[in-house]
Amino acid sequence: MEPIIEIENFSAYYGDKVAVKNVTMKIFKNQITAIIGPSGCGKTTLLRSINRMNDHIPGFRVEGKIYFKGQDIYDPKLDVTEYRKKVGMVFQKPTPFPMSIYDNVAFGPRIHGTKSKHVLDRIVEESLKKAALWDEVKSELNKPGTKLSGGQQQRLCIARALAVEPEVILLDEPTSALDPIATQRIEKLLEELSENYTIVIVTHNIGQAIRIADYIAFMYRGELVEYGPTREIVERPKSKLTEEYLTGKIG
Numbered sequence: 705m706e707p708i709i710e711i712e713n714f715s716a717y718y719g720d721k722v723a724v725k726n727v728t729m730k731i732f733k734n735q736i737t738a739i740i741g742p743s744g745c746g747k748t749t750l751l752r753s754i755n756r757m758n759d760h761i762p763g764f765r766v767e768g769k770i771y772f773k774g775q776d777i778y779d780p781k782l783d784v785t786e787y788r789k790k791v792g793m794v795f796q797k798p799t800p801f802p803m804s805i806y807d808n809v810a811f812g813p814r815i816h817g818t819k820s821k822h823v824l825d826r827i828v829e830e831s832l833k834k835a836a837l838w839d840e841v842k843s844e845l846n847k848p849g850t851k852l853s854g855g856q857q858q859r860l861c862i863a864r865a866l867a868v869e870p871e872v873i874l875l876d877e878p879t880s881a882l883d884p885i886a887t888q889r890i891e892k893l894l895e896e897l898s899e900n901y902t903i904v905i906v907t908h909n910i911g912q913a914i915r916i917a918d919y920i921a922f923m924y925r926g927e928l929v930e931y932g933p934t935r936e937i938v939e940r941p942k943s944k945l946t947e948e949y950l951t952g953k954i955g
């Protein structure tokens with residue numbers, strides 16, 4: 705299995721407070737990796753660190769390394785905007801921009817210099833198709849993105865992330881604000897997307913991790929307690945803590 709992201713002895717701090725402690729793990733290409741664990745255990749901090757998303761928080765600092773395809777992503781010379789084209793992010797709350805469906809999806813490609821209407825039309829259509837939203841919105845691309853249902857908005861955010869042709873998509877609790885049917889659609893979509901993309905998802909929902917993830921990383925109090933193929937983690941957890949978390953004894 706080919707790693708696309710390698711996290712090595714990585715720690716993250718907010719001031720004096722350590723949020724992620726000495727995590728080492730490889731994220732494999734075209735797999736779905738779920739990061740699970742109780743509230744406050746550092747899942748979001750780890751995920752956002754993979755996208756340099758916490759850089760602007762005063763007092764935030766990191767130790768150790770994260771490599772994307774061998775490149776140190778905390779190298780001061782890294783072009784963060786270019787990097788985020790390759791490693792996109794979808795957030796917990798659907799966050800369409802206050803503009804049309806079309807413009808939401810065309811936003812990234814335009815920023816990166818695509819001007820041709822013809823090319824943008826194609827990118828918008830393809831991205832919405834990949835995000836399983838095209839059929840629902842193709843006749844109303846000028847409608848504001850914010851007028852869609854919650855689940856549609858989240859698929860729009862996924863389409864927006866896909867429009868810049870990323871290799872990795874990071875998702876932070878993408879279904880926690882959605883109803884069960886919308887959740888199911890997103891889960892199915894993520895499984896389809898993992899054929900062509902690497903997916904890393906933070907989720908509170910153990911069932912969701914078991915349903916869709918190829919690999920599960922269980923974090924507890926900032927540490928990576930256990931990491932491996934989903935079946936192994938579920939059927940033969942090595943750590944008592946993992947077992948207790950999966951069976952609802954700690955949460």
Ligand SMILES: Nc1ncnc2c1ncn2[C@@H]1O[C@H](COP(=O)(O)OP(=O)(O)OP(=O)(O)O)[C@@H](O)[C@H]1O
Pocket residue numbers: 718721722723741742743744745746747748749750761908
């Ligand atoms: N901006 C911040 N400033 C200071 N401390 C923070 C900040 N964000 C998170 N923390 C702290 O870092 C620790 C890890 O938080 P993080 O959000 O990464 O955990 P989590 O596992 O994603 O939690 P949840 O599941 O509740 O979202 C927590 O103790 C939290 O209070």
